[in-house]
Amino acid sequence: MSEPGTSDDTPLPEPGDAPRRPAFVYAIGRIGCRFPDRGVEKEFAQATGRTDTRGRTDHEALHEVIDRPENRYLARQLLYVFSVRGVETYTVRPRYEEDYDRLIEAVRPQPTPLDLDVLIGVREPVPPGGCGGSRLPMVEFEQVYSFDRTELVDAVDKPKDMPAKRFRKTADEVLTRLLAVAANAGATAEDRAANYITCRYAAVYVKTFEAFAADSALTSIDVGPAPVGGDRGVVSFTLSFTQRGTDLTERWSALVDTEYLYPYLLTPLAPSL
Known part of the structure; x- marks a missing residue:
């Protein structure tokens, strides 16, 4: 960064x-x-x-x-x-x-x-x-x-079966973590992708809530060039969740294209190896 x-x-x-x-x-x-x-x-x-x-x-x-x-x-x-x-x-x-x-x-x-x-x-x-x-x-x-911050959290569509109070706490914690990643000048492809995800992609908040409900911790947020297309500004945004009881880790990634002024989601958040 x-x-x-x-x-x-x-x-x-x-x-x-x-x-x-x-x-x-x-x-x-x-x-x-x-x-x-x-x-x-x-x-x-x-x-x-x-x-x-x-x-x-x-x-x-x-x-x-x-x-x-x-x-x-x-x-x-x-x-x-x-x-x-x-x-x-x-x-x-x-x-x-x-x-x-x-x-x-x-x-x-x-x-x-x-x-x-x-x-x-x-x-x-x-x-x-x-x-x-x-x-x-x-x-x-x-x-x-x-x-x-309140407006940003309120803009996230809460799944119907999630308690509002618990979802708000989760979304606020995720936003705090994302803003730590977003403490950058917003000038590199990785920075721009992270900042775009923070402000515009609600799925990262919802997925983290689901992981917490399954007794997993958000252990890392990684942003870097994608294995394919990284040379032209495609960035991989990855959340890692570790199961608190078994210590097993699963990763979910989304790809963001930053070639143009406005970054956009290339592939949605999905499990990754």
Whole structure:
């Protein structure tokens, strides 16, 4: 897994070189914002003075100001930073002007430790001189969506015969384990596959619940190139369950294709050797 916060010093292609494959990113973290310079900070202070923010927290006041249509010019001037596990990893900007709404939504008026943002886009080289005083790589995103852990767990379809309270505890534990795997920059094929599975594939939660009910433990989560197709971005995602009484281990794997911007499930979760 790649470490979050690493800079991208990859040289630009020389004229005549073969086209370089886009550096796709699919990452899970948190989006915040800051002022790129004192001028923007002072302009924001003037806009705040024109807004009724009495009784609001600093986060609420910030969101109130940048969410107003007349202040959209300010929202475009802020520096948006994507962090993974508290480590600043990318600066972000939308590919399309109207998608600043996604960034404003991510800058929550009442943030909590449960908040999560998914960033999907293309990593660009660090611009000369950095961006807004930052030397972080830039990701131009196609999609950002925001939710919290509770919403993600609630989105998993619970089998009818499973008690809701027990299923929620199981799903939350699995999510914690998956987010530990997803503590990455979302830049390699393995990272992108793990992050896609974490957010989009409910079968891993259901299978783990079934394993717990059969007195098995989730002993490992492994992500790596598939035996076939790994050279073109096919990734194997494997859950290992060990029976607590017999110490026998069974493995369930799914294949994820990461060749394109949006990863997708190539084969569903099934027993593997």
